[in-house]
Amino acid sequence: MRLERKDLLGLRDISREEIQLILDTALPMKDIILRDIKKAPTLRGKALATVFYENSTRTRTSFEIAGKYLSADTVNLQVTSSSVQKGESLRDTIKTIEMMGFDVIAMRHSMSGTPQYVARNTNMRVINAGDGANEHPTQALLDMFTILEHKKTLDDLKVAIVGDILHSRVARSNIYGLSKYGCEVRVVGPSTLIPPEIERLGVKTYYNLDQAFKGVDVINVLRIQRERQQSALFPSLDEYADLYMVSSDRLQSAKDDVLVLHPGPMNRGIEVSSELADSSSMLVNEQVTNGVAVRMAILFLMMGGSRGEVAN
């Protein structure tokens, strides 16, 4: 069984069976990360390029090390400091990468839809590592893997996503993915950061943390992206923290064994309190390890075999 698609662009158009295959494959991959010898030869001879048109350390590093653990050759292309400054078009840059023989690229771009455009114009496989406010499928998959490890199931859970839903590709990918398991997804934050159309994705909208957290199994706290807050969608960071900072005493209405996720990096004292950040409910560090495992699974499922060949 393998992913019957050339690219991984989002969770909106992927089946529950494909998601489950990725999550099931991530488990043995995690074992490799925890071993003394963190290496398996399965992607020997394959090449992965990380092409990030937007700053990122953790996701890019996670993709690179995932490839290396499986013996792929991985290269980080410094596109923002080179190709873009020299005025090369996106399409020409991608063609250049393709002609060097890369098999797969993990791509991030501030403009929604860019990886989709690139995928249509290259023979390389494309993994979306975040496009604008659209999707960040590998983040949602690692969130789901983390939840699955703790809750043993993803079916019918109640999940609250807190913060800047408007700009969040993490929120959208989580909504698409969790909905396929029948989860009740709630979004909560200031009304200026919650687009009204979001309810069309089947989520419930809340503006008050205590109401939103009632009976939830999982809380996913989004980072307040200060770099995207130029248009003053809330009065101040202090006021945001007063109303929406998640801390242990705000978890009273949630289930006793509630899990708290955060995609990182955390702004302590803004979207999450420092004491909760250091508590055992906060899984941010586990998510980092799981992110590598999930990306290993995706790379293996996308590259560990040629498509469409007949069995001998």
Add this chain to the structure above:
Amino acid sequence: MELRDKKLLMDDVAINRAITRIAHEIIERNKGVDNLALIGIRRRGGPLAQRLAKRIEEIEGVKVPVGILDITLYRDDLTTLAEQPLVHRTEVFFDVNDKVIVLVDDVIYTGRTIRAAMDAIIDLGRPARIQLAVLIDRGHRELPIKADFVGKNVPTSRSESILVLLNEIDGCERVVIQEKTT
């Protein structure tokens, strides 16, 4: 293309006897079971390793550690398979360093599975020695690999296929040789 049963090679009694004999041979060859561990290759090597461990315990009164190895990530034919196999966990929860490891599988054929398994074990550590026990050796090796303990040697042609059925996985117990019909 279909396969039809050509001949019954072993029934449950014969399989049981072979396992008993291999258990004795393992103990004899290693002059006891100190430092010994069994690792079965997923899938049917797993239950065979468990059975060998049980038999060794009955003979020597010592529990030897048993693990299960998943070799999917070490195969050399992934790019040519139409159906990508599922990756499962490797369940070796003991330290393989300086141990005598007996690899266990149901059938040895080209030897490529064993090559992959040895690479997988060496990524877990550095055993003192690796030995190989198989229920059936059907010949046609493509690599210089030889089993140390063999339940039954079966000369086959490449158009034939060996089917091992075990209670733990298949709900019945026998080894049959099958022939391709076109």
